[in-house]
Amino acid sequence: MSLKSDKSPSEPGPTLKVSQKPDSTWLEQNLAQLLAVIEPAYFISKRWFGSKTRQLKSYRPLDFCLVSGEPVLMALVIIQLDYAAGEPEVYHLPLALGSADDLPAQLRDQPHAVAVTLETPEGQLVLYDAFAREDFCQWLYQNMSDHRQLPSRHGNYRFESLPDRLNNQDLASIRWITTTQSNTSVVYNHRLIMKAFRKLTAGKNPDFEVPFFLTDQTDFKFVPRMAGYIEYNTAGGELFSIAAMQDFVPNDGDGYTYSLEHLKDYYQQAATTGQVDTRAYQKLARRLGVITGELHNALASNADQPDFAPELITVEDVKGWQTSIVELINRVCDSIRNQLDRHSPQQRQGLQTILDHQQHYVKLVDGLAVLAEAKTYKTRYHGDYHLGQVLKTGDDFVILDFEGEPARSLAERRARHSPLKDEAGMIRSFNYAAYAGLFAAQDATGRTDLEPWATKWESTMVEAFEDGYQEATATNQGAEFLPASAEVKAKVLEVLLLEKAFYELNYEFNNRPDWVPIPLKGLLRIIETKK
Numbered sequence: 001m002s003l004k005s006d007k008s009p010s011e012p013g014p015t016l017k018v019s020q021k022p023d024s025t026w027l028e029q030n031l032a033q034l035l036a037v038i039e040p041a042y043f044i045s046k047r048w049f050g051s052k053t054r055q056l057k058s059y060r061p062l063d064f065c066l067v068s069g070e071p072v073l074m075a076l077v078i079i080q081l082d083y084a085a086g087e088p089e090v091y092h093l094p095l096a097l098g099s100a101d102d103l104p105a106q107l108r109d110q111p112h113a114v115a116v117t118l119e120t121p122e123g124q125l126v127l128y129d130a131f132a133r134e135d136f137c138q139w140l141y142q143n144m145s146d147h148r149q150l151p152s153r154h155g156n157y158r159f160e161s162l163p164d165r166l167n168n169q170d171l172a173s174i175r176w177i178t179t180t181q182s183n184t185s186v187v188y189n190h191r192l193i194m195k196a197f198r199k200l201t202a203g204k205n206p207d208f209e210v211p212f213f214l215t216d217q218t219d220f221k222f223v224p225r226m227a228g229y230i231e232y233n234t235a236g237g238e239l240f241s242i243a244a245m246q247d248f249v250p251n252d253g254d255g256y257t258y259s260l261e262h263l264k265d266y267y268q269q270a271a272t273t274g275q276v277d278t279r280a281y282q283k284l285a286r287r288l289g290v291i292t293g294e295l296h297n298a299l300a301s302n303a304d305q306p307d308f309a310p311e312l313i314t315v316e317d318v319k320g321w322q323t324s325i326v327e328l329i330n331r332v333c334d335s336i337r338n339q340l341d342r343h344s345p346q347q348r349q350g351l352q353t354i355l356d357h358q359q360h361y362v363k364l365v366d367g368l369a370v371l372a373e374a375k376t377y378k379t380r381y382h383g384d385y386h387l388g389q390v391l392k393t394g395d396d397f398v399i400l401d402f403e404g405e406p407a408r409s410l411a412e413r414r415a416r417h418s419p420l421k422d423e424a425g426m427i428r429s430f431n432y433a434a435y436a437g438l439f440a441a442q443d444a445t446g447r448t449d450l451e452p453w454a455t456k457w458e459s460t461m462v463e464a465f466e467d468g469y470q471e472a473t474a475t476n477q478g479a480e481f482l483p484a485s486a487e488v489k490a491k492v493l494e495v496l497l498l499e500k501a502f503y504e505l506n507y508e509f510n511n512r513p514d515w516v517p518i519p520l521k522g523l524l525r526i527i528e529t530k531k
Helices: 024-036 040-044 134-145 206-217 255-272 279-299 315-342 345-356 358-373 410-414 420-445 451-473 486-511 517-529
Strands: 015-017 056-068 073-083 089-092 095-099 114-120 123-129 149-151 155-161 174-177 183-188 192-197 226-234 239-247 390-393 396-399
Touching: 024 056, 024 073, 056 134, 056 149, 089 239, 134 155, 134 174, 134 183, 134 192, 134 226, 134 239, 192 206, 192 226, 206 226, 206 239, 206 279, 206 410, 255 279, 255 390, 255 420, 255 451, 279 396, 279 420, 279 451, 315 345, 315 358, 315 486, 345 358, 345 517, 358 486, 358 517, 420 451, 420 486, 420 517, 486 517
Parallel strands: 015 114
Antiparallel strands: 056 073, 073 089, 073 095, 095 123, 114 123, 149 155, 155 226, 174 183, 183 192, 192 239, 226 239, 390 396
């Protein structure tokens, strides 16, 4: 097998010339060489690949197994990507090798759709993502239905389904979710959705683990029920979550998109008549608070499950959380200090105020100590909770995406904490919606006097949400994961809101400078309330 030097500039990926028609044996013997010549542009072009700014150095298969022969060769591949600096990453990379004429239609207009092209004596073959093939997606489903175990070179794949959840009728229709980012999602017969995890870390992925627990161990109904899953186990005993199958929930869109649509009308009414009616949305916000509280009740309900049993918060827990928050504050302030001149004079003034009060923010973190003093419990929680993580389903909501903040390690995302972190995340999300809607209204109307309406909407919806949350958690029969004192809870929530706002500011500062004012205002508000 040799690399051709006369590759057309328009040809995606490298072209290899081979002297025989590849078969299963050939692919097994040459897979490592095929992977080695894939160009970095192939990975960078994929929505599921997150490290687009890192310099790829090399890649190699850690394990693989063939799953199909003629006319298309397909393989499950676990690949390690090595970088010029930093730790390597592991990805799930199912591949198909077949005729260039049979490249799936959904790939034909995509840049870098083909990883490698092979020139063979019998024609051109292309190597590409097997998830684009309907028969591969059917094969995954069938294996889950059959509870199949599939050996690989250095481990095995385990396919499982919950009782009476999968049947062959669900193979009648298959479609792909094209907006998925870090994962690959496939919908079966408009009834079930499989989320395949592409970046892998040893241990159970919480986006499978938490919904499975809620489906199997609790009566909580506001999460898509689990139907099946795929795990990969190494010969050394390490477990990796590969995919999760859940109910596909018909919906009216995610909560954030719905909120922006509502706010469009809200600001228009405020600008034209000065009269607004938010009662319908207040009812929804309160309902979301109830569902959130019921989620936390469910996650704290089973003391016999080792990975979910509530644990008393210790002084050591609090010190670790405080250290992490202080490190975040100092890191973000250092970043602001080094790049302050990138921003407008108005933003620089606000950012400078943050820098001037850096030690004030650090001092506020001491308030988290009351969690241990109040004898409260830490539990599993959502971990990245905001309006975009809930689907509106009529007058209710369904909660999605328990994977946690993607920048955190798997151990951090599976760790217990105060579920008030979720409450803080949703409160900040109401703030984001209010100001994102305000920015759009200002652009549409040219009005600069609408900000008081943003503040009013945010405070109204947060109050409704917290009323619902308090109602639901007051009936909790499990561990006491909330402080009994409203004053103590407010003190803890202030620290967690502070942490979330600094996390947001760091993201916006480095990715969306125009959105810096949203978390910036949140942090400035904390200062104002202390004056």
